[in-house]
Amino acid sequence: MTRIAVIADPHIGVEKPTFVGNWTKAVAHTNARAPALTIILGDLTFDGANAEADCAFAAEAIRALESPCLILPGNHDVGDTERDSEQPTDAERLARWRRHFGEDHWLSDAVPGWRLIGLDSQSLATGLPDEATQWTFLERALETDRRVLVFLHQPLFLEAWDEADRPGWTVRPAARARLRALLGRGGVDAVFTAHMHRAWTRLADGEPTLVWVPATSFLTRDASMPPQQGTAITGITLLDLTPSGLSIAFDPVPGLETFYIEDFNGTLYPAPAR
Template identity: 30%
Template sequence: MYKVIHISDTHLRESNLGSLVGWTKAIRAIAATQPDLVIHTGDIVLDEPDNATDHAFARNELANLAVEWLVIPGNHDIGDGPPRQESICSDLIHRFADTYGATHWTKDIGHWLVIGVNAMLFGLGTAQEDEEWAWLEKALSTASGKPVALFMHKPPFVTTPDDVEHGSAAIPPASRGHLWALVRRYGVQVIACGHRHEYRVLHRDGVTIVWAPTTSDQLDELTSPINDPIPLPGLVEMIFHEDTFIHRFVPFYNRTAND
């Protein structure tokens, strides 16, 4: 058995109480759960990708966790891709890697292979995007029959792989077909993502897609075009057994600072 705590969208800034209250709860939940690994699927800092002070604070907070952790970048960490095309650039990507160790990674957790991909590059039409797709396919090919859990910031889609809309809620529509072909070809069984700030589970083509909620108080992105969101911050506990995967949503019900 291998236990992962999946957190996302912490949106940290040292002076921002709305994110620090939830972050404190996340730290407590991680300590109580004692996972083998913590994975953060991005939007680590509040809202300024080029704010070095925020990144230094967030890096220090992660370093204080008494457990191994891995992160991948979100749009608030390195800028956004299409359709917003805000500020994603090589400099921010390199700064992210320098601060947190990497922008993508693989980890063998026994019976499973876990991959974190910088899906913020998808749809950019740059050489860096081409390199990321090549890296992902090479990483997937090393699974050698193991089930794969793929972590990324934005969901692969909001409703189905052939979604053509939903703006910046998921990876760009033009990238969904390519990603889904790789997912099917290499036996990805789990996709874990964040970005939408809500917990949700979808099952498509035998793949379980888990959206981790935000740990912060930022629940305002909930949630068109699909209904009935769970309007709570929290995190996700994942258990990887030999050939099965289970998870549970750990909500933060009371968002006061003193509980």
């Protein structure tokens, strides 16, 4: 058996270090679980999309993890897919990410019988050259006899595959449809996403299992959010893999401080837009 730990949405930085204490506890808890690999599923930084110092701080902070680490960016790390956003994903933000953390998408065959594929959800549907490069990468990565797990920051949808565009919340509809076709053809077992700060598992016959993993940083109040599934918990996620199977466990971290982002009245991030 090979154990993988997944940490999502730490939101750590230097100018606003509110969630650094939770990160420190999550790291200690992860190390105690002794995973063979740790995956960080985006929004590692508080504002790495704009602040070099936050990227440098986070790059140093991940050294506390005792296992090898694979990292993917989120919207607070490299920007938004929407071209009219105040911080759109662009070449400068992606270059900053790569300086500190390496490539924004990756493949790992480190687990016997399995292939792990990490995607940058923030490049999808942007029209950037990086998007075309990533689609080519994904098509080739899915050409394998191994069982496959896919990881990215934003969820594919909130309620249904064919739902309307939800800017800022999910993968955009055109990219979502293309991903659905590729994942179905590639025999993917499960897709793991973050961003919603909730824990949820969706099982459907003939489709990959979809898993939202919980955050370590903060929760959100239902009244300010779009419709969402799952449970509002903080913690990490543990994946136990064998050549023939996968088990998934949401693992609350003892001692995490419970924050609700709305209680900061916009002093950390703007209130979520439904």
